[in-house]
Amino acid sequence: MPFAHAQPCTAQGQTPATAFSLCGNTSFFQPTLPVCRNGGLFVPGCTNQNTSYGDNNPVYYTFTCKNAGTFGFTVSPADPIQDYNWMLYDITGRNPNDIFADKTLVLTGNWSGSTGNTGAAANGINFIQCRSLPVFGEKPTFTAMPLLQTGHVYVLMVSNVDYAGNFSLAVQGGTADISDDNSTPFRSSIAACSNNSITLVFNKKIKCSSIASNGSDFMLQPATASIVAARGINCTNSNETDSIVLTFSAAVTQGQYQISINTGTDGNTLVDRCNNNIASNTTIPVSISPFAVITNVQPNACNATALTLTFSKPVQCNSIAADGSDFSITGHALAQIQHVQTTCNNGYTNSVILQLQQPLNTAGNYTIVCKKGTNGNTFVDECNKETAAGTSTSFRIKPAVDASFTYSISYGCMTDTIQFTHAGGNEINYWLWLFENGSAVGASATQLFTTSGLTLARLVVDNGQCRDTAAETILLPDKLSVDFDVMDTACAGEEIFIVNRSTNATAWSWDFGNNTFSSLEKPLPVTYTAATNNRPYTITLTATKDNCTSSLSKQVYIDPYCALFMPTAFSPNDDGLNDYFGPARTTALREMQLKIFNRYGVLLFQSSAGNTSWNGRYNNLLQPMGNYVWQLSWRDPASGSVMQKKGNVWLLR
Structure with missing residues (x-):
């Protein structure tokens, strides 16, 4: 099957924004999807970024970490001679499509050209394997399990040059819990024009079978009307939904309400795709407004160059001025809108993107104010209601972050202990330390090193909007190493030669196990008589450097009949x-x-x-x-x- 570079990805699960959800330690077969490509990907430490790396024929999965720990998984091709690649991204607080532009979102991955299973495992390599050709030797297909952070959202991309899908995915071996994100299930609500129904949009998939059709899972407060029916959108074609339409017994007047989730006549509350019950008495704030309002403002990145505005109900696209004059921004810095980017469906949109003339690089609280634009009106909703001029919504721009860190080394005979510290600040709430021999989370970390030479320590910090990465190369001194070569079997009376392989020692003490000893660096040959019951002789070398001492023993069997x-x-x-x-x-x-x-x-x-x-x-x-x-x-x-x-x-x- 040929490459499909020119064909864009449009199917569910083939873009970061439409990723399939992963839930807990699961195992399933991923059917074949259309061949396609979204774009190039950055792979840290690898060359030819623009030509060699891209999401060819991808399948995307998303999940949220409930409890921090390691994440292990295995991709098993249906055709064992196929080569699958993968990347894992941390997209917490970000647009999923930012993975194509922001290098700091990369967590780990593997692009080995070797065929067969791939994934993340305890015995995997501590770096991202770049592209390789099997004719030049097999390269490891498993990478060390990454460490996930509680509450963070991740995207896993699996790709192959021949197929999209056609593999099994098993989440196993790690300690992280991705069975439920523990987040507020509610995202937004949209009231019907007649105010006799409202659509609740959730942050997670809800099982259709858990929704009581008579609406008894829900209660309106104040009870100006009762909820008489509930239906999940697309439940006729799927077993789960993220949107539920509630029907009121009568039209509800404008105002602020609470909808509580309760145990319905079906004996349960709502159940998510991970079989978690949404807690009884969970309340959802909803607004029955006379017009559409801005419910959420999301900066696109640190030093934001664009803002995504989400509306409380669909807005007529032709009512939005293309030059952005329907909106103004006030706050700690002067911010000017360059234009508005709108994606419409049948003439309506639920959100717009404001492109800014200059980045918002000053941290602080900002306000977006609705006003009449050059088209003579503010934006107009699906009910033909124009939003009142002066309506405003506040949002926050977080400060840029700096991942620079300090460290101190406590030198030991066999092990060096390094204490790593980050100063924090600037609303940082996420730290990920990456070492050649492991990883850690938190503002500080302690790591043990038993090797000498250069070692790389890397830190990723994030505050929900801004992310930064810093790295330090640390030189560790040579360690005292004790080793020697000797044959494991010899003849009685035969001269046995011993080769001292120890390094960085200044003194040596040999015990040959036959009441003979030596303090030479290069000991003279030794001979043994046959021992009773063929008992082996034990040779022990104790090496010393400064105040450090280390010993090693090896056994020699003497065969009288050799x-x-x-x-x-x-x-x-x-x-x-x-x-x-x-x-x-x-x-x-x-x-x-x-x-x-x-x-x-x-x-x-x-x-x-x-x-x-x-x-x-x-x-x-x-x-x-x-x-x-x-x-x-x-x-x-x-x-x-x-x-x-x-x-x-x-x-x-």
């Missing part, structure tokens, strides 16, 4: 290779004697103290190629008994 391993062939042609036949380690055997016989039983060779191997001759004459019989005897060092072994050897020419 010299019995005899060659099966030899070639006595005086070329210096395999010219002699005999036991490889004669010093390991006591009272050893080797005898060689031909096929007629003639004794051709018998070893002596100075001659322990046969050179293929008899009476100084070379013997013909063929099979010969050998017999080896020796005295067992443990029991004192004479032992014997026989075998065959080929003489080759």
